[in-house]
Amino acid sequence: MTPFAAGVIASLVGAIVGALVGGAVSWLLNRQLHVQQLERLRTQYKTEFAAEDTARHFLGHKGYTDRSFDLLRKHLGGFEDDELRRILVRAGAVRTYRDDGSEWWRLLSRMDEYIDLKSGRRRDG
Known part of the structure; x- marks a missing residue:
């Protein structure tokens, strides 16, 4: 092998190793940034998520x-x-109004139960 070919091969191997190391470092830094952003968003919207859970609790009684x-x-x-x-909408609720104009909410998932109660049918189980 000529000294020129050995130099080309060494440069090529150095470039590949450099690209792999640089890519790995870049991937790790981006991954860490993504984890931090996700945690920040969870903290920022923690109140809203807790409010949705509470709304589901009351509407699911x-x-x-x-x-x-x-x-x-x-x-x-x-x-x-x-x-x-x-x-309430994010929690899966729908709004209705009573004859007196008051505003009421129910979970969409309980609509069949509501219809059964209004029609006098009873669901067992």
């Missing part, structure tokens, strides 16, 4: 398919009305 907006506002304090409505 066995004895009541519907809850008044006033009751939900009372128990989920600290939110403006429109913000609370968005939280």
